[in-house]
Amino acid sequence: MLSQIGDDAKLLAGGQSLIPLMKLRLANPTHLVDLNFVPEAAYIKEDGRSLRFGALTRHAAIEKSELAARIPMLHDCAAGIADVQIRNRGTIGGSVAEADPSGDWAVVLLTLETQVHCLSPRGERAVPLAAFISDAYTTVLERDELLREIVVKPPEKGSGGAYLAFKRSAPVYPTASAAVNLVMEGDVCGDAAIVLGCVGLVPVKATQAEDALRGKKIDDKAVSSAMEAVRAAVDPQSDMRGSAEYKRTLAAGLVKRAIAAAMRRARGERVEVSHIYA
Amino acid sequence: MPETFDKVTIQLKVNGKPHSASVEPRLLLVELLREAFDLTGTHVGCDTTYCGACTVLLNGASVKSCTMFAVQADGAEILTVEGLEKDGVLHPIQKAFGDSYGLQCGYCTPGLMLSTYQLVGENREPAEPEIRKAIAGNTCRCTGYQNIFKAIRLAAQNMKGA
Numbered sequence: 001m002l003s004q005i006g007d008d009a010k011l012l013a014g015g016q017s018l019i020p021l022m023k024l025r026l027a028n029p030t031h032l033v034d035l036n037f038v039p040e041a042a043y044i045k046e047d048g049r050s051l052r053f054g055a056l057t058r059h060a061a062i063e064k065s066e067l068a069a070r071i072p073m074l075h076d077c078a079a080g081i082a083d084v085q086i087r088n089r090g091t092i093g094g095s096v097a098e099a100d101p102s103g104d105w106a107v108v109l110l111t112l113e114t115q116v117h118c119l120s121p122r123g124e125r126a127v128p129l130a131a132f133i134s135d136a137y138t139t140v141l142e143r144d145e146l147l148r149e150i151v152v153k154p155p156e157k158g159s160g161g162a163y164l165a166f167k168r169s170a171p172v173y174p175t176a177s178a179a180v181n182l183v184m185e186g187d188v189c190g191d192a193a194i195v196l197g198c199v200g201l202v203p204v205k206a207t208q209a210e211d212a213l214r215g216k217k218i219d220d221k222a223v224s225s226a227m228e229a230v231r232a233a234v235d236p237q238s239d240m241r242g243s244a245e246y247k248r249t250l251a252a253g254l255v256k257r258a259i260a261a262a263m264r265r266a267r268g269e270r271v272e273v274s275h276i277y278a
Numbered sequence: 279m280p281e282t283f284d285k286v287t288i289q290l291k292v293n294g295k296p297h298s299a300s301v302e303p304r305l306l307l308v309e310l311l312r313e314a315f316d317l318t319g320t321h322v323g324c325d326t327t328y329c330g331a332c333t334v335l336l337n338g339a340s341v342k343s344c345t346m347f348a349v350q351a352d353g354a355e356i357l358t359v360e361g362l363e364k365d366g367v368l369h370p371i372q373k374a375f376g377d378s379y380g381l382q383c384g385y386c387t388p389g390l391m392l393s394t395y396q397l398v399g400e401n402r403e404p405a406e407p408e409i410r411k412a413i414a415g416n417t418c419r420c421t422g423y424q425n426i427f428k429a430i431r432l433a434a435q436n437m438k439g440a
Contacts, residue, residue, distance in 0.1 A: 015345060015346055015347075015350075016327060016345055019327070019345045019346065019347075020326055020327045020345065023325065023326070032303075034347075034349075034350060036350060060339070082415065083330070083414045083415025083416075084340055084393060084396065084411070084412060084414070084415055085330060085333055085340045085341050085342045085393070085415045086327065086342070086345075086415065088336075088339040088340055088341055089339075089341050089342075089345070089346065169414075170414030170415055171327065171328045171330075171414070171415055172328070277414075
């Protein structure tokens with residue numbers, strides 16, 4: 001169908017970003033294809049070790065899912081996106097496919113092993129999330145292709161992850177966000193993944209911050225060097241949400257808190273973290 | 279972009295009553311409710327998916343009716359503020375908002391009452407942080423929210439056992 005109606009068509013998932021953009025005439029599609037009536041496009045399934053999320057799975061369904069909560073940072077993210085009404089409507093597939101630099105899901109999922117399954121008349125292909133998002137609001141989806149499913153591999157035993165975002169009020173996009181996933185071997189960090197949101201055209205993978213933790217005992221000194229590396233890795237724009245300098249400091253602070261929560265979770269503690277707002 | 283569109287016939291239940299309408303695909307759900315069905319209790323505040331004045335329940339889940347199309351509600355059940363009162367008797371949520379002075383100008387109130395309906399439906403003993411989270415998508419510019427919290431706690435209390 002997409003190949004027939006042409007270039008200006010848009011797919012409508014939850015509509016919580018696209019409809020506001022259309023009202024502002026920032027998006028002006030000639031055709032809108034509503035996916036909400038596609039049966040069985042919303043699900044959370046376990047498949048071997050992986051979790052599979054149908055593209056139309058609402059944030060609220062993930063927030064309430066015990067299966068999804070096996071990866072606590074997925075719950076952190078789902079429970080804090082916008083507000084109740086938007087979580088009841090917005091979808092994980094829509095969020096990832098929109099590739100908004102301020103979106104939440106891609107930041108979290110990039111710290112995990114995530115594959116995006118894309119469907120077109122030519123068949124289905126699996127693209128690693130890091131390769132799926134090519135630029136701000138841009139993905140590798142062809143114009144006759146849609147995001148069908150997101151497959152997430154839970155991190156290995158002994159790991160812990162956390163997602164934190166700071167926003168000015170509930171319904172708005174965050175000012176900055178941070179996802180941290182740590183593989184702990186006792187006190188020593190075996191591996192680390194750190195990704196920042198809202199501070200670049202695409203989510204920023206802070207590889208030097210990861211290096212600052214990997215193979216080390218996570219103490220104040222290691223955390224400080226990771227924070228310094230985060231400040232250097234991000235490239236925020238000054239806007240109504242805050243100055244670039246403010247966002248650098250905020251991103252580093254969020255990473256510090258996310259590391260602390262991730263370490264406690266790696267030890268098996270229950271920790272509640274989510275979006276922070278006034 | 280064409281100026282007119284072929285209309286689509288949709289059928290839905292609003293406050294328990296079946297309705298049918300012929301609508302342009304671009305019509306928003308809130309416009310259908312207010313302009314076609316004359317259910318003007320659902321308000322348009324910001325029209326940008328922020329304020330929650332347009333909150334209604336769609337198949338039991340609260341949504342911002344300014345941020346979905348009327349055609350998407352085909353086959354759905356909608357609850358608006360007009361559906362809370364039964365046979366001239368106010369719903370306990372409505373009564374609690376009145377008794378607690380949980381409103382001033384009243385513009386945000388229908389949306390807040392429907393967010394309360396969603397919360398209390400799942401949780402008859404909401405703690406303060408749960409109430410805050412439940413109404414985070416509803417903006418009130420008059421009250422400072424304190425009496426709204428009181429109203430929600432009172433509504434939950436009065437609905438226990440119901």
